[in-house]
Amino acid sequence: MNGLLAIIRDHAAKNPRGIALDPVTSLPVTWAELAERVADRAEALERSEGSGKPFVISLDHGVDAAITELALLEARIPVLSLPSFFTQEQVQHAVAASGAGAVPLSASQPAPSPLPRETARVTFTSGSTGTPKGVCLSVSQMLAVAASVVEAVGAEHAGCHCALLPPGILLETVAGFFATMLAGGTYVCAPQAEIGLADPFRPDFVMMARRLADWEITSLILVPEYLAGLVAVMEQTGLRLPHLTLVAVGGARVPVELLARARAVALPVRQGYGLTECASVVSLEAAGEDVAGSAGRPLGHMKARIAPDGEIVLDGEMFLGTIGEPREPGPLLTGDIGRIDDQGRLWVEGRKSALIVTSFGRNISPEWVEAELTAQPDIAQAMVHGDGLPAPEALLVPARPDADLAAAVAAANASMPAYARTAKWREVAPFTPMNGQLTGNGRLRRKAISDMWLDGPVRFFDELEAATFRDRLRFLTIPQVRAGLAGTISRRTYIDYLRQAWHHVRHTVPLMEAARTRLLDRPDLLAALDDYIEEETGHEEWILADIAAAGGDADAARASDPAPATKAMVDHAYRCIREGNPASFFGMVYVLESVSVAIAQRGASAVAENLGLPPEAFTYLTSHGALDQDHMAFYAELVNGLQREEDRAAILQMAREMFGLFGGVFASIDMEEEEDARVAA
CATH class of the missing domain: 3.30.300.30 (ANL, C-terminal domain)
Known part of the structure; x- marks a missing residue:
């Protein structure tokens, strides 16, 4: 098979002005431009990356990530692609084990091992252990799978393919990106925030569905959770996606009822099956084949059979091995159980080890x-x-x-x-990739889930997250919260939000001091409060500076009265601390800090972009979001150490109440201007 750059050059010769990459947020890249930029980048990489070490990629979807991926493939430099949801420990393990860079080794990190010859990509699966092995794939295997996908679905589907799965996920790279490049389609590689996937609490499926409609997307690769979210939005709103001709879904078993609901809203869903060792796709349903639950027939590069004990066994294009361990010749025992029907369709029915x-x-x-x-x-x-x-x-x-x-x-x-x-x-x-309980493809990490919930006592922080999850979901339904996270608010509304933030943040240190006065016999909590007081002192002044930078009147904000909802939240906190268990204050901390991480990570950047405000208008949100990410790890350790049941009960009760009260603060902010703008549009 020709190299991918040669195929890109062929597309450029036939259709030089055709769009190859569309990042949505910046200018698209034509086939002619792509061929030139990939060649130049590959040449530069060959000059600078002569050590033979893997090149680490950890980028959001976009032109830079796409061109780097293609250039490394052309330069024959191994890629170590790290999903954004990997923990720091997982990143260090992957980098150290593959020899991609100089990372201080710990007892849990292996020394670098040699990669099998012809390794083009190292993919660390999120298997059942904390230190999984890196699977090594070749260029020929990945392109053979991509070509097999194109052959199976037909080049007519090479319209606009949108990347939805997280960056670094092998399934999207091979079956989405490489297949689109082979077929000559347009790869829509918008940043995840632009398509509703930057919210750390849960995807914004309303935004996702609207973007897919606006961008006239023709093909997608989804995991079942994404499919369920899209279907629910389409059922509730009546929105349809008529440009879609292919929705491939895999990564985990798809409920038959969900497939039926998807087809009822005219989604052209095809279920598939794949493994990292097989460079993602093994089988895919044929078009128009209405046999719900089947994973389709094996594609051209693969053959499947069923062992006597029900295990699925595969022959065909296989991985080179894992880091330091070349693969032994022979078929692949998948560990999955299933059957093949008389039409040659594969049915995957579970994991042998999970039985x-x-x-x-x-x-x-x-x-x-x-x-x-x-x-x-x-x-x-x-x-x-x-x-x-x-x-x-x-x-x-x-x-x-x-x-x-x-x-x-x-x-x-x-x-x-x-x-x-x-x-x-x-x-x-x-269960999420961020907490290590879900793979990027949507598979459950059963051991990690069992470790948390089934094997031994459950930590209080985890109980707190579970017990308040419904309150968090309810908070996220508030229109002002949704609009803020999406960035679709006016400058006036942003300033109004900052005014209310000033009114409650100026009480943060006094509330801590009030709690401290009543906790003098608790040295463990006193130390934590002292750290918080030192960290939080003066933050209300950041908010006033932000108001001024956004074009508001900081002096008027300082002289104003809080909204009734804001006063009610602050008064409730004082009352609980002074009259009840003062440890309840840490329930307020949990809500405000966890919410501020979400608002800072997604809302601040979205609002800044939509309103064109300078970074100086977001010092409180951005800096506080970074601080609170660190605080949450400290907070979890702190509350997990609490032994008194009355403290835990007080914290949980306060957290539930604060989600409601803080939600009331957001709900009190006037959004008539946004509503008027939408009506006028």
Whole structure:
């Protein structure tokens, strides 16, 4: 097969002004420009990267990331692509193990090992251990898979493919990016914030659906959670995406009911199956094949068979091995169980290692039960366990503030045989890539989830997150909060928000001092309060400076009265500290700091871009967001050390109340100007 640059040059010769890359937020790149820029970048990389070490990429979607990826491929320099959701420990492990750079080694980090010959990409899967091995892939394997995808779906789908999966995810790189480059389509590589995926709490599926419609996207690769979110928005709003001709979904088992709902709103969904060792895609449903639940037939580069014990075995284009361990010749034992029907379609039914054997001797695939549970609209996520128990049990994440999980479990159980019905369940906090409980492709990291929720006592911080998750979801439904996170507010509304922020932030240190006065017999909490007081002193002045930089009147803000909702929140905090358990103050800390991280990470940049305000108008949000990210790690350690049940109860109660009260502060901000603008438009 020709190199990818040669194919790009061929597209450039035939269609020099055609759009190859569209970052949306900046100028698109034509095929002619792409060919030239990739060649120049590859030449520069060959001159500067002569050590043979992998080149680390950890970038948001965009032109720079795309061109760097292509240039490294052309220069035959191995790529170590690190998803943004990797923890610092995971990053250090990946870099150290692959020899990509000089990272101080710890006892848990391996010394660098040689990469197999012809390694073009090192991908660290988020498997069941804390230190997974890096899978090494070749150029020929990745391009063979991409070509196989193009052959299977047809070049006519090479219109506008939009990157939705997080940067660094192999499935999007090979089956989305490389396949689009081979087919001559346009790769829409907008930053994640532009398509509703910068919110650390949850994706903004309304924004996502609107962007897909506005940009006339023709193909997508989704994980089941993204598909469920899009379908829900389309069902609720009536929005349709008529330009889409292909929606490939994989990464985890897709509930049959969700596939039916997707097709009911005219999404051309095709389910697939893949593995990192196979450079992502193994099989994909054919167009128009209405056999819900099948993962389709193996693509041209791969053959599949079923072992006597039900395990799926693959032959074809395979990985080179892992770091320091070349692959032994022979078929790949996938660890997945499944079957192949008489039409050659592959059905994936669970993980061999995750199989539950109940005390009644019944074998149950947890994925089967999970699919039935998450098919219920009130259940966002589920992990089923119960090996050795009489019946399966589940950890459940609610999908909305008023979710009735008991009714949802009963509805799921009604469609299951008696031995596979969920006997008990527990409500927990979401499984995400950020907390290490979900892969970038949407697969559950069962060991990490079990470590947190099933194996030993649950830490109080995790209990706090779970117990307040519905309150957080309710907070996020407030129109002013949603508009702020999306950046769609006026300058007046931003200044009004800052005025209310000043009125409650100026009480932060006095509230801490009030709590300190009543906690003199608690040296552990006194030390934490002293640190907070030192850190927070003077922050209200940052807000006044921001008001002035945004064009507001800082002196008028200082002289103004707080809104009733803001006064109610502050008064409640003083009352709880002075009359109740003063440790309740840390419930307020949890809410304000966790919310400020979200607002700073997403809202500040979105508002700044939409309003054209200078960085000086956002010193409080941006600096406070960075501080609060560090504070949350400190906070978790602090509250996990609390042994008194009355302290934990007070913190939890205050956190729940503060989500409501702080939400009231946002809801009190007038947004008539935004509404008028939308009506006029």
